[in-house]
Amino acid sequence: MAARADGRAAELRLIGLEGIPEIEPGDALGEVIAGAIQRSGLRPAPGDVLVVTQKVVSKAEGRIVVLADVEPSGFAHAFAERWGKDPRQIEVVLRESTRIVRMDRGIIIAETHHGFICANAGVDASNVAPDTVCLLPVDPDQSAARLRQEIAGFFGIDPSTAPGVVISDTFGRPWRAGQVNVAIGVAGLAPVVDYRGQRDGAGYELHVTMLAVADELASAAELLTHKLAARPVVVVRGYEPAVAMAPGTGRDLVLGPERDLFR
Structure with missing residues (x-):
């Protein structure tokens, strides 16, 4: 300034x-x-x-997903089982991603449909109702x-x-x-x-x-x-x-x- x-x-x-x-x-x-x-x-x-x-x-x-409505893929199940994650939440992350940059230690760094590169494609479970996640x-x-x-x-x-x-x-x-x-x-x-x-x-x-x-x-x-x-x-x-x-x-x-x- x-x-x-x-x-x-x-x-x-x-x-x-x-x-x-x-x-x-x-x-x-x-x-x-x-x-x-x-x-x-x-x-x-x-x-x-x-x-x-x-x-x-x-x-x-209304960008809220009820996890009970999500059917995880085999890939989501495998990653979730290895790292102790909820496979439904992993599936939502995969759906919100256009590219996986890195997956390791239970962390997914992804490119979103917007072009952002961030953890879990911006999918977040904080400050929302239990068993739901929030999308960008x-x-x-x-x-x-x-x-x-x-x-x-x-x-x-x-x-x-x-x-x-x-x-x-x-x-x-x-x-x-x-x-x-x-x-x-x-x-x-x-x-x-x-x-x-x-x-x-x-x-x-x-x-x-x-x-x-x-x-x-x-x-x-x-x-x-x-x-x-x-x-x-x-x-x-x-x-x-x-x-x-x-x-x-x-x-x-x-x-x-x-x-x-x-x-």
């Missing part, structure tokens, strides 16, 4: 929204979020970004755009000036311990800020630097939305550069095979 012309300190605020109820399939999630914003005493401001966790989006869209949204970018539209309608503002929306999910990282949240869906902001061609403070022209700001906003928000918080939405206030730039989508963050050195 460039230095402020008025000399004031730069500030970024993260505001976790309280009071969002348990989301059920078919709920109008955008209206639920907008209501929580209103109850908090806030109103959308220029440059706001809403970070919404994937789980509530998937629940609202079919199209997280479309989900983000729909939420943005619904929130704009609730507040009666122009959709083009509504807060940007980032749908976040928790991913592991190769060669690093722990997990971080990343952006899987984006609407209304630039997911990547490209500094190539600009000069730093020493006059050096930047040739490589492209910041994945949507991922960074998702990770920052996760400090308030972690799995035990029951706080699935965060308002990020004060980060205007990505909102002011031409908007993109979460797909812009997926590295194609022609640029991926590890495929």
Whole structure:
């Protein structure tokens, strides 16, 4: 972020929204979020970004699988028996995958239909009813755009000036311990800020630097939305550069095979 012309300190605020109820399939999630914003005493401001966790989006869209309805394949049975897993859950992971990157030690790293490479193809049993699992949204970018539209309608503002929306999910990282949240869906902001061609403070022209700001906003928000918080939405206030730039989508963050050195 460039230095402020008025000399004031730069500030970024993260505001976790309280009071969002348990989301059920078919709920109008955008209206639920907008209501929580209103109850908090806030109103959308220029440059706001809403970070919404994937789980509530998937629940609202009915992306829940009842394991009793799943018939595991022989392959799923074999892997599950070897590693002490539920074969039905393994079968769901396989169905949500376009490619298995690695299977070992009871862990499946898979490429999803969206192009994400992550553990268990994003299939998750946390914060859902027993004997069910949650899938990723079919199209997280479309989900983000729909939420943005619904929130704009609730507040009666122009959709083009509504807060940007980032749908976040928790991913592991190769060669690093722990997990971080990343952006899987984006609407209304630039997911990547490209500094190539600009000069730093020493006059050096930047040739490589492209910041994945949507991922960074998702990770920052996760400090308030972690799995035990029951706080699935965060308002990020004060980060205007990505909102002011031409908007993109979460797909812009997926590295194609022609640029991926590890495929």
